[in-house]
Amino acid sequence: MSFDEALKDNELLKQLGERMGFGSLMTMAAHFWRQKLRLTASEGAEYTVGPAAVLTTPCGCSRPEHCDWCCGCGWLTLRVKSEKNKRRKK
Numbered sequence: 001m002s003f004d005e006a007l008k009d010n011e012l013l014k015q016l017g018e019r020m021g022f023g024s025l026m027t028m029a030a031h032f033w034r035q036k037l038r039l040t041a042s043e044g045a046e047y048t049v050g051p052a053a054v055l056t057t058p059c060g061c062s063r064p065e066h067c068d069w070c071c072g073c074g075w076l077t078l079r080v081k082s083e084k085n086k087r088r089k090k
C-alpha cells in the first residue's frame with residue numbers, strides 16, 4: 001500500500017489527531033516507537049518530530065530516501081539549508 005492510499009483510508013488516525021492534537025499524536029508516536037526499538041537495541045532509528053513547517057524549506061534533493069541532509073523527509077530548517085548551499089558551492 002502506498003502512502004497516498006494509506007492516507008485515504010485512515011479516518012481513525014485523523015480523528016485521533018483532531019481529538020488530542022496532531023503535535024501530541026506525533027510526539028507520542030515517536031516516544032512509543034523509541035520504546036519499541038529499545039527492546040531490540042535499535043533505539044535512535046525512530047523518526048522524530050521536527051520544527052513547524054513554516055520554519056522549514058524544501059531540501060531540493062531529487063531522492064529524499066537517499067539524502068543525508070533531510071534524511072528522507074524532504075525538508076530542512078533554513079539554517080541547515082544555508083549550510084547545504086555553502087558546501088555545494090565549494
Ligand SMILES: [Zn+2]
Binds near residue numbers: 060061068069
Ligand atoms: Zn534531502
